[in-house]
Amino acid sequence: xxxDQRLTLLRVVxxxxxxxxxxxxxxxxxxxxxxxxxxxxxxxxxxxxxFIKDMAYRKARIALTVVSVAxxxxxILLMGGMMDALKxxxxxxxxxxxxxxxxxxxxxxxxxxxxxFAGFSLLxxxxxxxxxxxxxxxxxxxxxxLIFAQARPIINGKERKAVVVGYKLGKLGGPSxxxxxxxxxxxxxxxxxxxxxxxxxxxxxxxIPPPEVIVDEWTGLEIGQTIELSGKPxxxxxxxxxxxxxxxxxxxxxxxxxAQNTILDNIIYINTMxxxxxxxxxxxxxxxDIKELSNSTGSVRVDVHTGSQIVKIILANFVDEPMKGVxxxxxxxxxxxxxxxxxxxxxxxMEKSREIGVLKAIGASDRYVVSLILKQxxxxxxxxxxxxxxxxxVSARFFPIMVLMSVWESVFVAxxxxxxxxxxxxxxxxxxxxxxxxxxxxGR
Numbered sequence: 001x002x003x004d005q006r007l008t009l010l011r012v013v014x015x016x017x018x019x020x021x022x023x024x025x026x027x028x029x030x031x032x033x034x035x036x037x038x039x040x041x042x043x044x045x046x047x048x049x050x051f052i053k054d055m056a057y058r059k060a061r062i063a064l065t066v067v068s069v070a071x072x073x074x075x076i077l078l079m080g081g082m083m084d085a086l087k088x089x090x091x092x093x094x095x096x097x098x099x100x101x102x103x104x105x106x107x108x109x110x111x112x113x114x115x116x117f118a119g120f121s122l123l124x125x126x127x128x129x130x131x132x133x134x135x136x137x138x139x140x141x142x143x144x145x146l147i148f149a150q151a152r153p154i155i156n157g158k159e160r161k162a163v164v165v166g167y168k169l170g171k172l173g174g175p176s177x178x179x180x181x182x183x184x185x186x187x188x189x190x191x192x193x194x195x196x197x198x199x200x201x202x203x204x205x206x207x208i209p210p211p212e213v214i215v216d217e218w219t220g221l222e223i224g225q226t227i228e229l230s231g232k233p234x235x236x237x238x239x240x241x242x243x244x245x246x247x248x249x250x251x252x253x254x255x256x257x258x259a260q261n262t263i264l265d266n267i268i269y270i271n272t273m274x275x276x277x278x279x280x281x282x283x284x285x286x287x288x289d290i291k292e293l294s295n296s297t298g299s300v301r302v303d304v305h306t307g308s309q310i311v312k313i314i315l316a317n318f319v320d321e322p323m324k325g326v327x328x329x330x331x332x333x334x335x336x337x338x339x340x341x342x343x344x345x346x347x348x349x350m351e352k353s354r355e356i357g358v359l360k361a362i363g364a365s366d367r368y369v370v371s372l373i374l375k376q377x378x379x380x381x382x383x384x385x386x387x388x389x390x391x392x393x394v395s396a397r398f399f400p401i402m403v404l405m406s407v408w409e410s411v412f413v414a415x416x417x418x419x420x421x422x423x424x425x426x427x428x429x430x431x432x433x434x435x436x437x438x439x440x441x442x443g444r
Contacts, residue, residue, distance in 0.1 A: 069384025077392035081403035090314040099186040104283025108273040111301040136281035144172035144274040154228035166259025169197040192238035198257040214238035216250035342424025366433040377425025385414040
């Protein structure tokens with residue numbers, strides 16, 4: 001080997017083992033000559049030292065990669081958290097009514113409306129009394145009239161979105177006295193008091209109770225304040241906590257007659273009727289029996305849904321359809337994460353072509369080179385995923401809409417991110433193994 005080639009090899013090997021900043025010494029003396037240096041490469045150029053020193057040498061690029069991965073993980077988790085929160089909000093009210101009934105509940109709406117949550121429904125509650133004759137109907141609380149309608153009340157001088165829930169105290173559909181004191185009740189907690197109820201069971205135009213409402217704390221209202229609904233003021237007498245429909249829409253609980261008077265111009269109609277199943281009678285059986293009676297009478301035709309069917313309808317109309325684009329965007333973000341890591345790894349690897357050539361020249365296998373590069377990629381991916389999860393947890397507290405963070409979702413996102421990044425790094429590492437060992441002896 002000529003002197004120029006020996007000098008070139010000595011410099012490249014020294015850079016490989018020390019990342020251009022560490023001078024290889026033995027007992028405080030510099031090693032003179034390539035043969036001695038090559039003998040020490042097996043002990044000093046181990047994976048751990050090369051791996052750590054190479055990352056320290058390129059710390060700015062490593063930090064940029066970690067931050068990029070963290071930002072993408074942050075966005076993926078926030079999107080997933082928003083979808084999880086929407087699903088929870090879609091289920092919350094319907095499942096609370098089921099728990100309140102302590103039995104199955106069947107939801108009636110106008111025929112071919114697809115339910116109150118999917119289309120337009122108007123029902124005359126007096127015509128629905130015929131369904132009390134169905135065998136599986138609970139005899140104590142057979143029918144519970146309900147108005148569930150989106151509205152635009154004026155809150156603190158601004159028009160806001162909300163859902164009006166009009167129901168009859170003592171029946172299904174909203175908070176009861178139990179919810180003020182019992183933590184196990186479905187609408188707990190309630191601060192303040194319940195609204196004053198109308199006097200009569202049946203509709204009478206003069207039977208209008210004081211205009212009172214129970215709002216959710218999300219509205220920012222305090223007890224004693226007023227809101228304006230359809231030009232009519234309603235006084236806040238109670239507050240719920242976390243009673244939201246999809247997209248953080250607060251529920252406004254009021255007497256059924258108050259709801260009819262404000263949003264329906266004081267007419268007899270409702271848009272939903274809740275039918276409670278009796279003991280030892282399933283809601284699916286009750287739904288079938290009501291549907292058969294509805295078809296046989298001909299005069300009162302209704303759509304009949306169980307609670308689980310209502311949840312599916314809400315999810316399909318308010319969550320799944322709007323969130324299709326978000327799901328596609330999450331996949332693109334994962335691909336972007338892998339592409340970013342792969343590109344940075346590839347560029348960094350190609351910058352180390354001479355070092356890789358030396359490693360192969362002194363006997364390093366392709367497997368060794370690949371594992372060395374993959375170790376760096378996995379470290380960056382794990383660090384970025386961990387940082388992204390921490391940022392997501394912090395950001396969720398200050399996000400303008402509800403974000404529901406899940407441990408399993410975080411673990412799943414972290415695993416997928418690491419897998420995608422590792423695959424991108426593996427492709428770059430395989431490209432690096434194609435480096436000709438003789439490149440180490442070139443002067444450029």
